[in-house]
Amino acid sequence: MPGALDIAGNRLESDDMALIIQKFGGTSVADVDRIKQAAFRTQAEVNAGHQVVVVVSAMAGVTNALVEYTDQMGALADAREYDVVVSSGEQSNAGLMALALQNLGIQARSWLGWQIPIWTDNVHGKARISGINTENIVSRLEVGEVAVVPGFQGMGTNNRLTTLGRGGSDLTAVALAGALRADRCDIYTDVDGIYTSDPRIVTRARKMDRITYEEMLEMASLGAKVLQTRSVELAMNQNVRLQVRSSFVEDLGTFVVSEEEIMEQQIVSGISHSRDEAKVTLLQVSDRPGVAAGIFGPLAESSVNVDMIVQNVSEDGKTTDLTFTVGQSELETAVTVLREKQSDIGFGDIVADANLVKVSVVGVGMRSHAGVAQTMFTALAEKGINIKVITTSEIKVSVLIDAEYTELALRALHTAYGLDEDND
Amino acid sequence: MPGALDIAGNRLESDDMALIIQKFGGTSVADVDRIKQAAFRTQAEVNAGHQVVVVVSAMAGVTNALVEYTDQMGALADAREYDVVVSSGEQSNAGLMALALQNLGIQARSWLGWQIPIWTDNVHGKARISGINTENIVSRLEVGEVAVVPGFQGMGTNNRLTTLGRGGSDLTAVALAGALRADRCDIYTDVDGIYTSDPRIVTRARKMDRITYEEMLEMASLGAKVLQTRSVELAMNQNVRLQVRSSFVEDLGTFVVSEEEIMEQQIVSGISHSRDEAKVTLLQVSDRPGVAAGIFGPLAESSVNVDMIVQNVSEDGKTTDLTFTVGQSELETAVTVLREKQSDIGFGDIVADANLVKVSVVGVGMRSHAGVAQTMFTALAEKGINIKVITTSEIKVSVLIDAEYTELALRALHTAYGLDEDND
Numbered sequence: 001m002p003g004a005l006d007i008a009g010n011r012l013e014s015d016d017m018a019l020i021i022q023k024f025g026g027t028s029v030a031d032v033d034r035i036k037q038a039a040f041r042t043q044a045e046v047n048a049g050h051q052v053v054v055v056v057s058a059m060a061g062v063t064n065a066l067v068e069y070t071d072q073m074g075a076l077a078d079a080r081e082y083d084v085v086v087s088s089g090e091q092s093n094a095g096l097m098a099l100a101l102q103n104l105g106i107q108a109r110s111w112l113g114w115q116i117p118i119w120t121d122n123v124h125g126k127a128r129i130s131g132i133n134t135e136n137i138v139s140r141l142e143v144g145e146v147a148v149v150p151g152f153q154g155m156g157t158n159n160r161l162t163t164l165g166r167g168g169s170d171l172t173a174v175a176l177a178g179a180l181r182a183d184r185c186d187i188y189t190d191v192d193g194i195y196t197s198d199p200r201i202v203t204r205a206r207k208m209d210r211i212t213y214e215e216m217l218e219m220a221s222l223g224a225k226v227l228q229t230r231s232v233e234l235a236m237n238q239n240v241r242l243q244v245r246s247s248f249v250e251d252l253g254t255f256v257v258s259e260e261e262i263m264e265q266q267i268v269s270g271i272s273h274s275r276d277e278a279k280v281t282l283l284q285v286s287d288r289p290g291v292a293a294g295i296f297g298p299l300a301e302s303s304v305n306v307d308m309i310v311q312n313v314s315e316d317g318k319t320t321d322l323t324f325t326v327g328q329s330e331l332e333t334a335v336t337v338l339r340e341k342q343s344d345i346g347f348g349d350i351v352a353d354a355n356l357v358k359v360s361v362v363g364v365g366m367r368s369h370a371g372v373a374q375t376m377f378t379a380l381a382e383k384g385i386n387i388k389v390i391t392t393s394e395i396k397v398s399v400l401i402d403a404e405y406t407e408l409a410l411r412a413l414h415t416a417y418g419l420d421e422d423n424d
Numbered sequence: 425m426p427g428a429l430d431i432a433g434n435r436l437e438s439d440d441m442a443l444i445i446q447k448f449g450g451t452s453v454a455d456v457d458r459i460k461q462a463a464f465r466t467q468a469e470v471n472a473g474h475q476v477v478v479v480v481s482a483m484a485g486v487t488n489a490l491v492e493y494t495d496q497m498g499a500l501a502d503a504r505e506y507d508v509v510v511s512s513g514e515q516s517n518a519g520l521m522a523l524a525l526q527n528l529g530i531q532a533r534s535w536l537g538w539q540i541p542i543w544t545d546n547v548h549g550k551a552r553i554s555g556i557n558t559e560n561i562v563s564r565l566e567v568g569e570v571a572v573v574p575g576f577q578g579m580g581t582n583n584r585l586t587t588l589g590r591g592g593s594d595l596t597a598v599a600l601a602g603a604l605r606a607d608r609c610d611i612y613t614d615v616d617g618i619y620t621s622d623p624r625i626v627t628r629a630r631k632m633d634r635i636t637y638e639e640m641l642e643m644a645s646l647g648a649k650v651l652q653t654r655s656v657e658l659a660m661n662q663n664v665r666l667q668v669r670s671s672f673v674e675d676l677g678t679f680v681v682s683e684e685e686i687m688e689q690q691i692v693s694g695i696s697h698s699r700d701e702a703k704v705t706l707l708q709v710s711d712r713p714g715v716a717a718g719i720f721g722p723l724a725e726s727s728v729n730v731d732m733i734v735q736n737v738s739e740d741g742k743t744t745d746l747t748f749t750v751g752q753s754e755l756e757t758a759v760t761v762l763r764e765k766q767s768d769i770g771f772g773d774i775v776a777d778a779n780l781v782k783v784s785v786v787g788v789g790m791r792s793h794a795g796v797a798q799t800m801f802t803a804l805a806e807k808g809i810n811i812k813v814i815t816t817s818e819i820k821v822s823v824l825i826d827a828e829y830t831e832l833a834l835r836a837l838h839t840a841y842g843l844d845e846d847n848d
Contacts, residue, residue, distance in 0.1 A: 035497075036497070070523060073523035073527055074523065074524070074527030076527045078523060081519040081526070081534055082519065083519070084515060084516070084518060085516045085519035085520055087515075088512040089512070091509075091515070092493075092508070094508060096494065096497060096505075096509055098505040099497035099502060099505045099509075102505070103497055103498030109504070110508050112508070159539065161536070
C-alpha cells in the first residue's frame with residue numbers, strides 16, 4: 001500500500017535515507033545534561049544514514065522568566081521588543097545543541113530564524129510563517145551536516161525578529177518539515193504519545209500507534225498539552241507526518257498522519273474530555289431571524305469564547321430555548337452581557353449551570369458506522385449519568401455532564417468502545 | 425579654548441543638542457529594577473534635548489552562566505556556536521531596555537548587531553569591529569528615537585553572529601561613538617570614576633575629573649576592572665570622549681580624553697599598583713648578542729608573560745645580570761624553562777623572588793618635568809622601603825618592592841605628589 005508506514009513510521013517503499021525533523025521541547029532541553037541526551041537521539045538518526053534538522057525550544061522555564069521580565073517593564077508592551085527578549089532562550093539552546101552534536105563527532109551548525117530566513121508576517125508575538133528559504137540548509141544537509149534551528153522565531157518583512165506564539169517551536173518544526181518535504185517530524189516531549197483517554201483517570205488507557213490529523217484536532221484535551229491545534233492544522237495542510245514521542249524512553253510514540261496512511265481504522269479512537277465547562281440556557285427566545293446574531297454578537301465583543309451551541313425547534317412557532325457552553329471563568333461575563341441585552345434580544349430568562357464537563361468520543365471510523373452515538377448514550381445511561389447537552393460532528397460525539405461523573409463516564413465509555421488495554 | 429570640556433563634559437562651544445552614547449554594564453542592568461533605573465539616566469539626556477544611543481550588557485552573571493554551559497558541552501568548542509549562545513544575554517537586555525524606555529514615554533527601539541549591522545571579522549569569540557553602518561540608526565535618532573544596542577555582538581562577513589571578547593560591550597559603545605561622531609560616551613558602571621589610587625588602600629585618594637587616554641592605559645590597575653585596554657585604545661584612536669561614571673549616584677564621573685582637552689595638567693595623575701608580581705634574576709649571563717632572544721624566546725613559547733625587563737651594563741665586559749618580572753602564578757614555569765636552557769643560554773644561576781608588588785607613578789605632565797622619579801625614590805627611602813627594580817616610560821615610573829610595603833608605599837607616594845584629597 002503506497003504511503004503506508006512501517007513500524008518506525010517510515011514510508012514502506014523508502015528504506016533509504018530519509019530527511020527527519022526532530023523537535024525537542026523545553027523539558028527535553030532543560031539543562032546541559034538533557035541537551036546532551038537529546039543529541040544522542042540525533043546521533044542515532046545520523047548513524048542510520050538520515051539527514052536531520054533539529055529544532056530546539058528554550059530550556060524549560062526560561063521563556064516564562066523572560067515573558068515575566070517584559071511584563072514587569074510596564075504597561076506598554078511593544079511586541080517587537082517582546083520578541084527580541086523572548087526569542088533569546090531558543091537562540092542560546094540552538095548554539096548549545098550544535099556544540100553537543102559536534103562533541104559527538106557530528107557536523108552541525110545553528111541557523112537562526114533570520115539566517116535561514118524563516119519569513120513571517122509582522123504580527124509580533126504571534127506571527128504566522130509566510131515562507132522558508134530552504135536552499136542554504138538543503139545544501140548543508142546534503143553534505144551530511146545537521147541543521148540546528150531555534151524554534152518559535154522568524155523574521156518579519158520589517159527585518160525584525162518575530163515569535164510565533166504559544167507552541168511556536170512545534171510550528172517551526174512542522175513548517176520546516178513541510179518546506180523541506182521531510183519524511184517525518186518527531187516531536188520529542190515529556191509524554192510518550194497520545195493515549196486513548198487520560199491515563200491518570202482511565203488506567204486501562206492505551207498509547208495509540210496512529211491517529212489522524214482530524215482526530216487529533218477533535219481530541220484537543222488529549223493532546224493539547226503536547227501538540228497545539230495550529231501545529232496539527234499546519235501538519236495536515238502540508239501533509240507532514242508527525243510523531244509525538246518521549247525524550248526519556250526509547251519506544252516509538254504516536255504517529256499523527258493522514259487518514260489514508262492508516263490501514264485498519266478504529267471506529268472510535270479515543271475518549272477525550274474538557275473540564276471547567278459551564279452551560280447557559282436562554283428560555284423563551286423569540287424564534288425569529290437574526291436572534292442568534294443578537295445573542296452571540298455581544299458575547300464575541302466581550303471576548304467570551306462559546307463552544308457548543310444547541311437550539312431546539314420551536315414548539316409553538318414563537319419561542320424556543322437556546323443553550324450554549326462557555327468556560328467557567330467566562331460564565332459571569334456571559335450572563336451579565338446577556339442580561340444587559342435582554343430586551344433587545346427578547347428572551348424570558350437565563351439559566352446558568354457551572355461545574356460541567358464535556359466528554360467526547362472521537363474517531364474517523366464513525367463516518368461509516370451507525371450506532372456510535374447510541375453506544376455512548378447507553379453506556380452513560382447504564383451508569384445513571386444524565387446528559388445535559390449533545391452535539392455531534394462528522395467524527396465526534398460530545399456530551400455535557402455533571403463534572404462529578406467525569407471519571408465514571410470516561411472509564412465506562414473506554415470500555416464500551418473496546419479501547420481498554422486488555423482488548424488490544 | 426577650542427575642544428575644552430565644560431563640567432558636564434560637553435565641548436564648551438556646543439551648548440546645543442549633543443549625541444550621547446550611554447553604556448550600562450552588567451551590574452547596572454542586573455535585573456528589571458536596575459534596567460528601569462538605568463532608563464531614567466537615558467530619560468534625563470533625552471529631556472535635555474540630546475540624541476541617545478544606549479548600549480547594554482547582559483544581566484550580571486548571565487554571560488558567565490552561558491559560557492559555563494558551553495564549557496560543559498564538551499571539549500570541542502566551535503567559537504561560532506559559542507557566540508550564538510553567549511550573545512543572547514545582551515539581546516534580551518536590549519529588548520528589555522527598549523521596553524523600559526517606552527514605558528517612560530520615550531520612543532526607542534532595539535538594534536541587534538546584525539540589524540545595524542556592526543560588521544566584524546570572523547574571529548569568533550574575540551572578533552574585531554571592521555565597520556558600522558550608521559545610516560539607519562542616524563535617521564531614527566534624527567526623529568528623536570533612542571537606539572538600544574546590545575553590546576558585545578556583531579556580524580561576521582560569514583553572516584554569522586560574532587562576539588567581541590572580554591569587555592566587548594565597552595568596545596561596542598566606543599566604536600558606535602566613533603562611527604556616529606558622538607559628543608560623549610558614558611560608561612555607566614558600579615564605580616563612580618577613576619581614582620588617583622586604590623581608595624580601599626589610600627583613604628585620601630580622590631576621584632579624578634579628567635585623565636588622558638595615555639595615563640588610563642598606563643594605569644591598568646586603577647581602571648582595568650572598569651575599562652579594558654582595548655576600549656581605551658579604540659577611544660584614543662577614534663578620539664572618543666569617555667566618561668566612567670556610576671549608575672547608582674548622580675555625580676559626574678571621570679572623563680578619559682585626549683591630552684589637548686585637559687587645560688591644567690597635573691605632573692602626576694595617579695599612583696597605581698599591580699600585585700602578585702615575581703622577579704627572576706639570571707646571574708652572570710654571557711654578555712653577547714642574541715642572549716636576550718635566547719632567554720625570552722623559550723619563555724614566550726611557554727606562554728609566560730614577561731612584564732618589566734632590566735639589564736645592567738656589564739661590569740667586566742663578559743657577563744651581566746638580567747632581571748625580569750612575571751606573574752606569581754607563572755614563576756615556577758619560568759624558572760623550570762630557563763633551567764632547562766641553562767647551558768644553551770649560558771648563565772651562572774637563577775634567583776627568584778616572589779611576593780612583590782609593582783608601584784607606578786603615572787602622569788603625562790612628567791614629560792616636561794624633571795625630578796619626578798627622584799620624588800618617588802626619596803619618598804620610598806624615607807619609609808625604609810627597598811626598591812628592587814626600576815623601569816621608566818615616557819609617562820610612568822615603576823618600581824618593584826616587597827608586597828608587605830604596598831599600603832605604606834601607596835600612601836607615601838600619594839602624599840608626596842600632592843594628590844591627597846586635602847590638597848585638592
